[in-house]
Each structure stands twice: as structure tokens, then as C-alpha cells.
């Protein structure tokens with residue numbers, strides 16, 4: 142009897158040991174533990190919905206494998222750059238043209254029927270009717286063109302590697318170099334920690350350039366003289382978050398600014414003096430849109446506005462142009 | 469007619485013994501070969517798959533994880549407002565402990581020239597939690613990356629973190645190319 146009890150208890154003990162070993166081998170309790178050092182970005186990405194003053198009304202799906210840049214001409218035609226091509230949509234969002242490029246453009250700008258494409262360290266010029274016209278000479282081999290702004294007399298080209306903006310005439314003659322560091326004149330130069338460096342012209346042809354490392358937009362004369370600036374660093378909607386923001390901006394016909402940031406993927410509206418007005422959209426707010434799929438770099442690849450103040454956002458994650466109108 | 473040789477018990481024991489030795493030697497050979505092959509490979513995590521879940525800090529068999537933050541300087545913007553160093557919404561951009569994101573103060577900020585700062589990781593203090601990696605990836609260039617430090621890793625047969633990793637970021641890599649950095653620099657620490 143005693144022997145049977147001992148055998149029974151031994152068997153029970155053995156079963157318990159086998160169960161414990163099995164549990165340890167085949168289950169993973171670590172997976173159920175929380176992260177004690179969690180950095181919760183979702184909290185920061187959450188936007189107070191009462192601050193959102195635009196709504197997404199339509200989108201364009203250009204069926205491009207990758208989207209690089211966006212531009213809108215004076216007739217509200219929409220130009221979307223993908224690998225080695227630019228697709229053109231009219232204001233009814235019908236595809237009307239495809240321009241073949243020699244390489245992939247990182248940024249584009251359009252003036253009349255001339256398309257300027259920033260490709261690596263130089264600008265290439267294309268006619269929307271007859272294709273490639275010419276290559277402009279690069280400033281130096283290390284350049285990386287990230288933005289182009291154009292009016293009838295000037296083409297402004299932002300180079301993130303050289304941290305300079307070049308003013309060319311429409312024939313590609315370099316006229317002015319803006320932002321050269323000069324300690325004797327107290328010019329610190331642009332701080333461009335990553336390859337985001339944007340330039341735009343207001344409806345009155347005022348030149349605005351982002352100084353992303355300083356979280357500010359600066360207004361220059363066409364010869365590169367400093368006029369004014371605005372912008373502060375902050376995670377709050379009234380400022381620009383992270384190390385270098387905003388990454389893109391455009392100026393509405395009424396002179397208000399639209400900016401986009403990486404990290405929090407916010408698009409915001411600021412008045413003519415730079416004061417925060419409201420949120421256009423927050424692409425990575427878990428409450429409003431799908432989560433950001435880009436682990437590094439920005440989800441928003443470009444911004445543009447048409448003559449009616451409608452805002453176009455190039456969303457690199459979904460490869461769509463999202464169109465926003467005032468609520 | 470030839471007499472059939474009798475296969476007695478002694479013969480059976482002898483041949484079993486020989487077969488046993490042969491199998492044993494083969495086994496040892498296979499084990500040594502496997503060990504030699506395993507010796508040429510080490511565990512490493514792919515930073516492009518990592519989602520900074522925190523398990524690198526808590527699942528390693530070592531008391532303090534063999535996974536450390538490494539800084540790929542070629543990718544760094546040397547920013548003043550570093551998303552990997554500073555907590556969000558820090559009021560003053562200085563080194564006060566309450567402004568630092570790292571739970572163990574394992575990142576040292578050094579002034580280079582206005583307005584640039586260099587960020588160095590003190591390996592002994594880093595627990596591999598990935599908090600700074602997440603901040604740098606979201607707001608900066610992603611130059612802070614988690615990697616298994618092979619001076620510390622004991623190269624377990626089955627890496628305990630690999631079993632816990634939700635992103636399937638771990639694999640065995642050649643010991644001669646033991647680091648996997650994402651971005652523009654490969655294999656450079």
C-alpha cells in the first residue's frame with residue numbers, strides 16, 4: 142500500500158516536472174509582459190479632433206510603385222513624380238499625360254509648359270510637350286537637390302547636401318547663392334540634419350526657405366538678404382517637433398502657410414505671420430488614419446496647393462495624393 | 469558442403485561493440501563539425517525589422533543584455549534637439565537628467581560647434597531597451613540602432629531574445645560580418 146502511494150506520488154511529481162519543462166519550452170511568457178521602458182509615440186501623435194479644420198475629400202491613385210514629388214501648375218493640373226516618370230492629372234483628376242524622365246526626380250516644379258526636375262546634384266529641364274530640353278550644370282558633385290520654386294524670372298533650387306539655395310535665371314545661369322555660412326557677417330547658414338530642405342514662393346513672389354535644424358521658416362530677398370522668420374520647436378501643434386522640421390511647406394493664395402512634419406506626420410495651417418491656426422491632417426494619428434509604415438524618414442513626401450487653396454498631400458506610405466478642403 | 473559458421477553470443481557482442489564505437493565516433497565527428505560551423509556564425513538582429521519592443525533588454529540570458537545601442541555616426545545629423553537623447557517637450561536643451569530619454573543616462577552629449585552635438589553611448593550603462601532608437605528613428609535620421617555586442621554575447625545555441633522577438637529580427641550571421649547596420653553604412657561600428 143505504502144509502495145503504491147510512493148509510486149503514485151513519484152508519477153505525479155514527474156508529471157508536474159514534465160508540465161513545467163514543457164511550458165517553459167513551448168510557451169513564451171516574455172511575450173505577454175509589458176515593456177517597462179516603452180516610449181509611447183502614439184500618445185504624441187494623438188490630435189485633439191477639434192483642432193482639425195480640413196477634411197480629405199478625394200485622392201489620386203497614380204499607380205506608381207514609389208512616389209517622390211508633387212507640383213501643381215496655374216491651371217490646377219497635378220504633376221506626380223515616380224521612378225523615371227511624371228504623371229499629369231487635370232483638375233477633374235483624369236490622367237492626361239506621362240512625361241518620361243532620364244532618372245527619378247526628387248523634386249519638381251512647373252512654370253508654363255516647362256518642368257524643372259531636381260535629379261541628384263543637378264536640375265533637368267523638360268518641356269511638357271516635347272520632352273527633355275537640357276541639364277543644368279551642378280554647383281558641385283556632392284549636391285542633393287530637394288526642392289525647386291519657380292516664377293517668371295527666377296528658379297530657386299534648394300540643395301540639402303550643400304545647405305544652400307541657388308537662384309538661377311530660367312536659362313540656368315546661376316545668379317545668387319543664398320545661405321553661405323559667413324561668421325564675419327553673423328550668417329550661421331542653414332542647419333539641415335537630414336535630406337529635407339524646402340523652398341517656396343508666396344503669391345507675392347516672396348522667397349521663403351525652411352531652416353529645418355532651427356525649426357523656422359525664413360523670408361529672404363531675392364538676393365539672399367534676411368527679412369524675417371518664424372517658427373519654434375515644440376511637440377505641441379503650435380511648434381515643430383523633433384530634430385528637424387518642417388520638412389515640406391507650401392503657401393496658399395491668401396498667403397497662409399501649410400507645413401508638414403516628419404515623426405508626428407502632422408500637416409498644419411499657419412496664418413501669414415506663422416501663427417498656428419489649425420491641423421489640416423495628421424496621417425499617423427491612430428484615431429484618424431492608418432498607422433505610419435515608414436520606420437525612418439517621412440510619410441509625407443510633398444505638399445502643394447492650387448489657386449483655390451485646396452491642399453494636395455503626397456502620401457508616400459499609401460502612394461496616393463490626398464486632397465484636403467476646408468471643413 | 470561448407471559448414472555454416474556459427475554466430476555465437478561472443479561474436480554478437482564483439483560486432484555490437486564495433487558498431488557502437490563506429491556510431492559514437494561518427495556522432496562525435498558530426499557534433500564537432502556542427503560546432504565548427506556554428507562557431508563561424510553568431511546571432512545578430514536586423515535593425516530594419518526591429519520595432520523597439522523592449523525585449524532585447526529583458527530576454528537576454530545575461531544579467532545585463534548583450535544588446536546595446538550603437539551609433540552609426542555617418543547617418544547622424546548631430547542635432548541639438550536630438551529625438552533619441554531628449555524627452556519630448558523638454559523645456560531646456562541641456563543635459564539635466566530629467567530631460568534625458570534614456571532610463572540609465574547611457575548617452576553622453578558633447579558640444580562640437582554651434583549648433584552641433586555628438587552623442588556617444590556608454591556601453592556599460594546601456595541595457596538595450598531601444599527607447600533612444602525609437603526616438604531617433606521617428607524624429608531624426610535613425611542613426612541610433614540596436615545590435616548584439618559580440619564582446620559580451622555568449623552566442624547561445626538558441627538566442628533567448630530571438631525566441632521572444634515579435635519582429636523576427638534575429639538570425640545567425642557570419643562571424644566575419646557580425647554587425648548589421650541599416651542606412652548607408654554596413655558593418656561599420
Ligand code: SF4
Pocket residue numbers: 513517518519520521522523524597598614629632633634635636637638
Ligand atoms: S526583441 Fe526584436 S523587436 Fe524587440 S527590441 Fe529586440 S530586436 Fe527589436
Ligand code: SF4
Pocket residue numbers: 536537569570571572573574575589593594595596597598599600601
Ligand atoms: S535608451 Fe536604452 S538603448 Fe538607448 S542608450 Fe539608453 S539604455 Fe541603451
Ligand code: SF4
Pocket residue numbers: 511527528529530533534535616620621622623624626627628629630
Ligand atoms: S545569444 Fe545569448 S547572450 Fe547573446 S544576445 Fe542572445 S540571449 Fe543574449
